[in-house]
Amino acid sequence: MILKGNIIFTSRPDKFETYPNSYILVIDGKVKSITKEIPKGYTKEDVEDLGNSLIIPGFVDIHVHAPQLYNVGIGYSKQLIPWLNEYTFPLESKFKDIEFAYKAYEKFVKELCKVGTTRSCVMATLHKDATKILIELFEKSGLGSYIGKVNMDRNSPSYLIENTKESIRNTKELILELKSRNRTDDNFKPLVNYIISPRFVPSTTPELMKGLGKISKDHEIPIQSHLDENNDEIRWVKELHPECNSFCEVYEYYGLLRKNKTIMAHCIYNEEDEIEILKKYNIMVAHCPQSNFNLSSGIMPLRKYLNKGISVGLGSDVGAGHTLDMTLMKHTI
Numbered sequence: 001m002i003l004k005g006n007i008i009f010t011s012r013p014d015k016f017e018t019y020p021n022s023y024i025l026v027i028d029g030k031v032k033s034i035t036k037e038i039p040k041g042y043t044k045e046d047v048e049d050l051g052n053s054l055i056i057p058g059f060v061d062i063h064v065h066a067p068q069l070y071n072v073g074i075g076y077s078k079q080l081i082p083w084l085n086e087y088t089f090p091l092e093s094k095f096k097d098i099e100f101a102y103k104a105y106e107k108f109v110k111e112l113c114k115v116g117t118t119r120s121c122v123m124a125t126l127h128k129d130a131t132k133i134l135i136e137l138f139e140k141s142g143l144g145s146y147i148g149k150v151n152m153d154r155n156s157p158s159y160l161i162e163n164t165k166e167s168i169r170n171t172k173e174l175i176l177e178l179k180s181r182n183r184t185d186d187n188f189k190p191l192v193n194y195i196i197s198p199r200f201v202p203s204t205t206p207e208l209m210k211g212l213g214k215i216s217k218d219h220e221i222p223i224q225s226h227l228d229e230n231n232d233e234i235r236w237v238k239e240l241h242p243e244c245n246s247f248c249e250v251y252e253y254y255g256l257l258r259k260n261k262t263i264m265a266h267c268i269y270n271e272e273d274e275i276e277i278l279k280k281y282n283i284m285v286a287h288c289p290q291s292n293f294n295l296s297s298g299i300m301p302l303r304k305y306l307n308k309g310i311s312v313g314l315g316s317d318v319g320a321g322h323t324l325d326m327t328l329m330k331h332t333i
């Protein structure tokens, strides 16, 4: 594919290059060259001329809940725990119905395309069949993503809870099914991948956390969850786990922190020893400023993390965040 236009290219996070009125050559999904003239060996007929348009990299949303799109904009007078109970859990329970799930997830993938988000890390619901549908819709779309069914086996409403063994079995089944469909040769990186997604400590038993950590190790699968988002949540985690010194340590203690393979959303109130744990495992922090504002969760110390060399990406956290549009994730550093 050769496109012509005003190209913005970001080959590294600290490099921002612009190429007015140029040609970008893409082979097998990879940028091969950006040139002032038509690349050698090609003719005008091979070029899609986009005139004066900007050609920019796709956006990346490293923390978003696909089922929650229908709830954007409501419930923001509540903080995290009541918001989950009153708005989020009732909506997520509807994904038991696969026809409902299909419609909702089709809309979600379409909306991601509309706002130019070409890569995302997605939490689904605890339902295996609905999550399969979401995986298949992403495969058809050509968008890249990491997707996981949510795991939750405690402190959840009776209509949205699973038992520990079932949760582990269904997670393994989704991983193996996706693996069997993806090519396994060394250089091939599939566009759609699995990510293990325990909801957060309060809704995941130690047995489930350990089981999921083992699956992550056995199959080399990344992990995503929530950490230090809200003061009531943090107090609750401390009550549930007196054996650990901090929220972050609970994930470490039960084997859910995998070096270079873990994303933690929010990280607003991390204490110094928790920041050390983030560094030790090179955990990627998903900064979700819109969500943190909407649920009055707090302000994440972004500059502090960046100065300490912690990797940070942006997450819309829809539906606590009210938009999928990554250009609207504003934060003053």
Ligand code: GUN
Residues within 6 Å of the ligand: 065, 080, 084, 088, 199, 200, 226, 229, 291, 317, 320
């Ligand atoms: N913590 C546990 N579940 C959720 C969720 O769905 N959204 C947010 N923002 N935080 C959570």
Ligand code: FE
Residues within 6 Å of the ligand: 063, 065, 226, 265, 317
């Ligand atoms: Fe979230």
